[in-house]
Amino acid sequence: MKLFLHLGRYFLMIQKTFGKFTKWKMLKNLIFREIDDLIISSIGIVSFLSFFVGGVIAIQTAINIDNPLLPTYLIGFTTRQSMILEFSPTFISVIMAGKVGSYITSSIGTMRVTEQIDALEVMGVNTYNYLIFPKIIALTLFPFLITISMALGIFGGYIASINGGFASHSDFIEGLQLDFIPFHIFYAFIKTFIFAILLATIPSYHGYFMKGGALGVGKASTTSFIWTSVAIIIANSLITNLLLT
Amino acid sequence: MIKIENILKSFGDSIILKKISTIFEKGKTNLIIGQSGSGKTVLIKCILGLIKIDQGKIQFEKSFLYSMGQKERAKLRQDIGMVFQGSALFDSMTVEENVIFPMKMFTNKPKDEIVERANIAIRRVNLINSNNKLPSELSGGMKKRVAIARAIVMNPKYLFCDEPNSGLDPKTSIIIDNLIQEITKEYNITTVINSHDMNSVMEIGEKIIFLENGSKKWEGTNKEIFKTENQSVTKFVYSSELYKKIRKVYLNEQDNN
Numbered sequence: 287m288k289l290f291l292h293l294g295r296y297f298l299m300i301q302k303t304f305g306k307f308t309k310w311k312m313l314k315n316l317i318f319r320e321i322d323d324l325i326i327s328s329i330g331i332v333s334f335l336s337f338f339v340g341g342v343i344a345i346q347t348a349i350n351i352d353n354p355l356l357p358t359y360l361i362g363f364t365t366r367q368s369m370i371l372e373f374s375p376t377f378i379s380v381i382m383a384g385k386v387g388s389y390i391t392s393s394i395g396t397m398r399v400t401e402q403i404d405a406l407e408v409m410g411v412n413t414y415n416y417l418i419f420p421k422i423i424a425l426t427l428f429p430f431l432i433t434i435s436m437a438l439g440i441f442g443g444y445i446a447s448i449n450g451g452f453a454s455h456s457d458f459i460e461g462l463q464l465d466f467i468p469f470h471i472f473y474a475f476i477k478t479f480i481f482a483i484l485l486a487t488i489p490s491y492h493g494y495f496m497k498g499g500a501l502g503v504g505k506a507s508t509t510s511f512i513w514t515s516v517a518i519i520i521a522n523s524l525i526t527n528l529l530l531t
Numbered sequence: 532m533i534k535i536e537n538i539l540k541s542f543g544d545s546i547i548l549k550k551i552s553t554i555f556e557k558g559k560t561n562l563i564i565g566q567s568g569s570g571k572t573v574l575i576k577c578i579l580g581l582i583k584i585d586q587g588k589i590q591f592e593k594s595f596l597y598s599m600g601q602k603e604r605a606k607l608r609q610d611i612g613m614v615f616q617g618s619a620l621f622d623s624m625t626v627e628e629n630v631i632f633p634m635k636m637f638t639n640k641p642k643d644e645i646v647e648r649a650n651i652a653i654r655r656v657n658l659i660n661s662n663n664k665l666p667s668e669l670s671g672g673m674k675k676r677v678a679i680a681r682a683i684v685m686n687p688k689y690l691f692c693d694e695p696n697s698g699l700d701p702k703t704s705i706i707i708d709n710l711i712q713e714i715t716k717e718y719n720i721t722t723v724i725n726s727h728d729m730n731s732v733m734e735i736g737e738k739i740i741f742l743e744n745g746s747k748k749w750e751g752t753n754k755e756i757f758k759t760e761n762q763s764v765t766k767f768v769y770s771s772e773l774y775k776k777i778r779k780v781y782l783n784e785q786d787n788n
Contacts, residue, residue, distance in 0.1 A: 306601075309636060396622075405619040408579055408691075409633050410608030 296491050302414040303422070303487075313420060320424035324386050325431060331385065332378055336369070336435035339377075340442030343368045348452035358453040362461025365443030367470075374435040375474045376522050379481040382428075383514035387489035390421060391510040394493025395503040403494070417494070421486040428482035429475050436474070473529045480525065481518050488514040532557050532592060533578065533689065533721055539586035540570075540577055547573045549746045550587070557721045560712050560735045564726055565742035566767060571725040572616075574742070575691055578723070579611065580604070591689070609637055612682030614692040614711075618674040620666040620681075626653065627662040630680045637685070652680040656710060672703035676710070683714055690715065690722040696731060704728060708735050729774055732756065741767065757781045 307313070347364040394417055397403050406413045440462065447453040453461070492510035496502050533555040540548040547570045555561040563571045576582040578589055580596055589596040591607055599607065620629050630649040634640065640648075653662065656676040666674060675695060682690055692711060696704040712735045715722040724731065732739060736753035741764050748763040756768060757778055769775045 306605075312636060400617055400622075401615045401619040402621055404576075404581055405613065405615060405621075407581055408608065408611055408613040409636065410605045411636060 292491075295495065296487070299414055299418070299491055299494065300487060302412065303418045305415060306412040308412065308416045308419070313416075316416070316420035317423050320420045321427060323389065324421065324424045325427045328382065328385060328431060329434065331381075332431050332435050333438050335381065336374065336378065336439040337442035339373055340365055340369055340439030341446035343373070343439075344443035344446040344452065345450060348447065348450065357457070359457045359461035359464060361447050361453045362443070362458035363464050364461075365440055365447075366462050366466075369436050369439035369443070370470055370474050374432050374439060375477045375481065376518065378432060378435050379428075379478065379485065379518050380515050382431075382485055383489075383518060384511050386425075386485055387510050387514045388507040390486070390489035391493040391496070391507045392503050394490055395496040395506045398494065398496055399499055399503060414494075418487065418490045421490060422483065425482040425486040426479070428485065429478045432474070432478045473525075476529065477522060477525050480521055484514060484517045484521060488517055533723065534590040535578060535587065536590075537587040538574065538577060538584055538589070540573060540582065540584050547745050548577065548584075549744075551742070551745075551747045552587075553740050553747065553750060555721050555723050556738060558715065558719045559737040560715050560722045560724060561738045561740075562724050562726055562732060562736040563740050563742060564732055564736075564767070566727065569742040570745040571727075571742055572693055575693055575723065575725050579613065579691060609633075609685055610688040612685065612687035612690045614675065614678045614682050614690070614695050616694045616697055618666070618671075618678040620674060620677055622666055625663050625665055626658065626669070626677050629666070629677055630684050633681065633685050649680075649684055652684040653677075655683070655714070656680045671698045672700075672707065675699065675703075675707050679707075679710060679714070683718065686718065688720055690720050692722070692724040692726075694725055694727070696726065696728045701730065704730060705734065711735065729768060729771075732768065733777075743767070757785075 308316075344361050344365045347361045348358070351358075351360055394403075397417070403413050403417070406416060444458050447458050448455060489507075489510040492506045492513070493503075496506035498505070534553075535555075536552045538548050538551045539546070551570075551574060563574060565571050573582060577584045578596075580589075584597075591610075594603065594607070596604070596607075621632065624632065627646070627649055630652055631645055634645045634648060638645070650662070656679050658673060658676050658680065661669065661673065661677075666677070669677065679695075690711070695707050695711060699707060708731050711722060711724065714720070724735075726732065733753055733756075736756070739749075739751055739753065739756060740747055741749040741761075743763045749759060749761045751759065756764065759765065769778055
């Protein structure tokens with residue numbers, strides 16, 4: 287029963303987020319600030335993770351294809367498929383549920399604890415729109431981050447393959463181009479967009495409706511990470527079933 | 532003027548406010564006093580519409596809070612200033628930005644005029660050379676002053692203060708109390724203060740309502756509170772030896788006069 291209460295409140299929150307709009311002049315500044323806090327500040331960690339995970343995928347693939355009948359261009363092929371289909375859209379999103387999600391929950395939660403949300407409400411501000419809408423808009427740029435992740439992951443795989451002597455430049459490039467289905471990119475971006483909405487709204491929900499003091503903020507951040515990850519994995523499974531099978 | 536009638540509010544099985552009625556008068560500092568957990572903050576939040584009441588009526592001048600349309604309620608909100616217990620300043624904004632915020636949000640006035648009005652409010656609460664400071668760089672008393680400046684910058688008709696003295700030293704408490712009273716007179720607004728600070732009660736309580744376990748047990752002025760024989764009030768207000776003596780001296784003086 288509690289799950290339905292949370293679901294109902296979550297969807298009402300989304301409805302209210304698109305209710306009475308904050309003045310554009312103020313909203314614009316908030317959106318730019320959120321883009322900086324949520325997207326720009328994540329470029330470093332996403333780049334680092336993607337580059338090295340791409341490299342590891344390439345090395346793991348090379349080590350496991352010890353049969354001489356299997357061509358080395360499979361290293362490029364596997365790296366591309368792994369990065370585009372799963373690692374960049376799904377696992378970077380789960381990682382972002384930790385980084386961005388915790389930030390969103392704790393920042394809104396702290397505003398709740400210190401009565402800043404009450405202060406906004408007394409003034410007549412639609413707090414849902416003021417606090418959550420800029421985060422949703424900022425996270426619509428999440429596919430941009432995922433594009434960087436895909437590119438750097440594949441580049442990491444290339445560097446690892448060449449440096450480790452697992453594949454030649456031409457073999458890796460051949461693997462990259464082999465059986466390329468442009469729809470997979472489209473599929474990855476659809477997933478990313480849906481994950482971005484989940485990343486903006488679920489942590490906001492946990493921050494907005496949190497109870498208790500400073501300890502409550504910590505608990506809300508943890509709960510928010512768990513539920514955002516769960517929602518991303520479930521959504522991933524549903525989207526994959528719908529689009530790829 | 533704010534009139535409340537038979538306000539009933541419960542959370543689950545526990546009734547927090549039990550049919551409270553009173554009138555908060557214009558141009559006066561109206562105090563709600565009572566022990567921690569007596570329902571003071573819930574009552575203020577109900578009047579502000581932050582918590583929905585189960586029963587009763589809340590009337591601002593001639594308009595009833597729960598019969599208002601969204602537009603009317605939004606307009607009412609702009610007539611309300613609120614000073615929260617922890618000041619509730621926006622962490623990421625400077626003092627000036629905090630005070631400017633309501634005007635920026637709800638008016639289309641030119642920037643110069645907004646800044647000028649904010650500075651008038653900041654000067655009114657005696658804050659000097661602090662415009663560019665962040666809330667984290669301010670003392671408790673200064674934060675309260677900024678919160679008061681933010682609350683009055685839109686020239687509100689109603690000012691609510693939730694324990695404005697909590698966490699402040701006695702001297703700063705008196706300064707904040709006097710500031711609130713001066714502003715109430717100067718702007719001719721209806722001020723409702725939630726407090727359990729006895730100095731505030733004695734100094735600025737032009738109208739006092741006493742809550743106990745969610746019920747209104749007494750209503751009167753700071754003069755009447757010295758004379759009352761109401762057991763609940765005397766137990767609460769004169770719980771310390773110092774205040775018992777003060778009361779004795781006050782009553783003796785009254786008899787001598």
